[in-house]
Amino acid sequence: MLADGEVVGDGSWNLTIYVTDLNERRTMVVKGDMHIGGVMLKLTESFEYKKDWSDHALWWPTRNKWLSRPKHTLDQYGVHADAALHFTPMHKPLRIQLPDLRYIHCKIDFSIDTFSAVVQLCKSLGIRHPEELSLCYPLEPSHLKQNYQNLKEAKRIKSSQPPDTNTFIAATRGSSNSLDRSNGPCPATPPPPRSLSATPVASQQNGTLRRYGDTALPSKYSTQSDGSSDGGYCSTPPRAASLDALDSLGNLSLADSPMEPDSQSRESLLTPKSLMERARMNVGWLDSSLSIMEQYVREADTLQLRFKFYSFFDLTARAQDATRLNQLYQQARWQILNQEVQCTEEEMLLFAALQLQIELQTLAGGSAEAEGAGDTSTGPDDDIDAALSELQAQLEGAPAPRPDITQVPELTGYLKYLRPKRFTLKAYKRGWVSCRDGVLRIHSSREAAARGEPPSYAVELRGAEVTPDAHPATGRYSIKLEIPTEDAMHEMWLKCENEEQFAAWVAACRLGARGRSLADAAFAAEAGAVRALLALQRPQPAAALPLHQLPHLHHLQPDNYLAPRFLKKLKGKFTQRVLESHANVKELPLLEAKLQYIKTWQNLRDYGQTMFVVRFMGHKRDEIISIANNRIMRLDPNTGDHIKTWRFSTMKAWNVNWEIKHMMVQFEEGNIIFSVQSADCKVVHEFIGGYIFLSMRSKDANQTLDEELFHKLTGGWT
Incomplete structure (x- = not known):
């Protein structure tokens, strides 16, 4: 006799599987040594409705995992008679917000790890180097008010339609709540995007360390044996459907974006008001080793695609990289406008000028597609030409060879320096400062250094934090150094007399902080980049275009170009100031302007943190x-x-x-x-x-x- 949940004499038992496409439950007789592939085959053979079921797999809601290995048995997965499995598609619709704040509807493989899903998505979108991006949950303002270690259950959306089994509540990884919801039919249209709420977590008490799972460094970093385990998700073999994840993006260009996002997208942006709030914005990143489904993201939910790692490979103004450049520019733009990173007034005006130039080029038809229309070849010859051009630029920018190659290069000059001390007011002192082999030495005079007298102050720059503080409009050029010691960082300021001196010392300090000397060929390039950035920040009133020559932008709205903290100060004179800064970049083509915006963003103090x-x-x-x-x-x-x-x-x-x-x-x-x-x-x-x-x-x-x-x-x- 067979009874639900009872084992019969031959070791077989009844397994209940809910088929989401048919909206019905099926009960089949199985044995513990039956393979997952055999279970799915037996299940599909029982269907009267014949179709291609290759994109379907078994999902175990109460365990929150896919049964993705066809050769594994039910016993190996721990499936028993009380398990309620779902036979459901692996590719499911998802709403993705791109870095330029636009939303797209696409189908994503919910059964593979998030890293692989992002790789497939970026391939469909035409974004190179997908390893730099990831998916994250959209956050709410309440998430910035206190610490959350996980985003807990999402609010239910009130709907007159019965809930769909595929449309689960969003919750965080590690929740023990069962996901075996009611089995209503799939809605005809996707529900609106869901917002995630969270539950604050109590502060953990420091305890005794017990067992650690070591992750050892590979190759040159490694000093220990590898102790990492299989953190990746073992997926099913890729199918043809996974190579075409998007549904309706045939006519959507991601190389250009609307000048202004819609109101819903703009309102979804969060503006952190403190470092604590900025730190709390990183709670939403998905785990790259788990599938999207395992992280309680469900069909028709909303996720954000963002550049996660600030280590961008091979950024060039080439047409084939136009989509990546545009999306990266858009992410940088909204970070600056929302004050996620701080900048000076001159830098803010330069960002506004570059944004204006990008918009003018876009409106004038200087889109990435138009730029690449005249040169459709992207074969090996183009790569060779690009490599030769890059090598030529490096050779031209390299310092001239010295007659004596054994001479150790040294940078010297009179600078003002300051070593702030708590509870005391100290003024800048003038001294003879030299930098050699990554060590900064200060003497009272040039003659004292020539006589070989010991320096009054000497510090090693390796590991230091270098923060340039330049204000070309007022002629103030300072460098903030935070020197590492055993227990803390000691602060020191250098004040330069002009741009040329400032560029050289910034380059020297940066190389010293990375453990490199002035003999490095990058010194000239580093100093040249600083000079070029300062030149762009220098306003040119005589060269500024009159407003009537900008037919597409009769009214420049400061809110669209300035971070909130600059609005009050620059609002009355914004148009003239931004046009003066625009004179420095008005000749840049579209992709070059976007690349310059990104490079300027990369030079900010808070960039990449x-x-x-x-x-x-x-x-x-x-x-x-x-x-x-x-x-x-x-x-x-x-x-x-x-x-x-x-x-x-x-x-x-x-x-x-x-x-x-x-x-x-x-x-x-x-x-x-x-x-x-x-x-x-x-x-x-x-x-x-x-x-x-x-x-x-x-x-x-x-x-x-x-x-x-x-x-x-x-x-x-x-």
């Missing part, structure tokens, strides 16, 4: 760490000053104790241990591993994306 609220072991208050492409920084939550910097070049391994959610990062100078308060610790783990992965890319044009290595570095022990 992904922040998190953490609590270091042994401390009782929340602090902020920032992860960049080559270092981890400990920041003051109130001022943003650097308390301590750890370079990836001195890192041995980064580990996670998954039981108590603590991270330990091992450096040559010691270990740091902390718990993450504003996100899951897996997010921080993934940022570190991701940057290590990106640093290992080569300039080989035929290089393939090593997804296995990415998961090895970012997956951890989950």
Whole structure:
């Protein structure tokens, strides 16, 4: 006799499977040693309705996982008679917000890991180097008010239609709630986008470290054996459908964007008012090692596609990279306008001028497609020409060879310097400053240095934070140095007399901070880039175009070009000031203007810093760490000053104790241990591993994306 949930004599039992396409449950007799592929075959053979079921797979809602390995048995997956499985499509509709704030509706493979899904999506969108992007949940203003380690259950959307089994509530990874909802029919049209709410998490108490899952550094970084586990999701073989993820993007150009997004998109932007709020904005990143479905994203939900890692490979103003350049420009633009990164008044006006030039070029028909229309070849010859041009530029920008190649280059000059001390007011002093082999030395005079007297002050620049502070309009050129010591960062200021001196010293300090000397060929290029940026910030009133020569933009609205903190000061004179700055960039073609905007963004102090609220072991208050492409920084939550910097070049391994959610990062100078308060610790783990992965890319044009290595570095022990 057969009874639901009871095992019969031959070891077989009844398994209930809900078929989402047919909106009905099927009960079939199975055995524990039956393979998943055999279960699906037996199930489809019982259907009266014949169609191609190759895009379907078994989903286990209560366990929140796909049964994706066809050769595994029910026993291996732990499936028993009480399991309620779903037979559902792997490709499901999703609403994606692009970096330019536009929404697209597409079909995404919900069964493969998020990293692979992003690779497929970017391939369909024409965005090169998809490893730099990822998906994240859209956030609400309430998410910036307090720490959330996970985004909890989403609010239910009130609808007169019965809920769809495929349309689940959005929740966070790790929730134990069953997802076996009611089995209503699929709605004819997708529901509106869902907003995620969250539940604050109590601060964790520092405890004794137990077991860590080590992630060791590969090749030149590695000093330990690899202890990472299979963090990636083992997917089913790719199908033809996965290569065409988008439904209705045939006529959509992503190389150009509307000048202004719609009101809904603009209102969805969040403006952080403090460093703490900015750090809380990184709670929404999806786990790259898990599938979208496993992270409680459901059919017709909304996700955001964003550039996640600020390590951009091979950025050039070529037509084949127009889509990537435009989307990156748009993300940079909204970061600046929403004050996610800070800039000076001169830099803000330069950004506004570049944005104006981009809009004028777009309206004049200078789209990326038009630029590339005259040159449709993108074969090996173009790559060779580009490489030769790049080599020529490097050779022309390199310093002239010195007669004595054994001479160690040195930069010297009279500068004003300041070493701020707490509770005391100190004025700038003038001294003879020299930089050689990454060491900064200060003497009272040039003669004292020539006599070989010991310097009054000497510091090693390696590991320092260099922050240029230039104001060409007022002739003020300063450099802020934060010098690492054993326990903290000591601050020092250098004041230069002119742009030429400023550019040379900024380049010298930056090279010294990276452990490189002035003999490096990059010195001339670094100094030249600083001079070029300063030249663009210098207004040219005589060369400014009259407003009537801008037929498409009769009324420049300051709100569309300026961050909120500049509106009050520049609102009355905005038009004239931005036209004066525009005179420096009015000859730039469209792609060159976008590339210059990105380069200027990359020179900002806060560029590329992904922040998190953490609590270091042994401390009782929340602090902020920032992860960049080559270092981890400990920041003051109130001022943003650097308390301590750890370079990836001195890192041995980064580990996670998954039981108590603590991270330990091992450096040559010691270990740091902390718990993450504003996100899951897996997010921080993934940022570190991701940057290590990106640093290992080569300039080989035929290089393939090593997804296995990415998961090895970012997956951890989950």
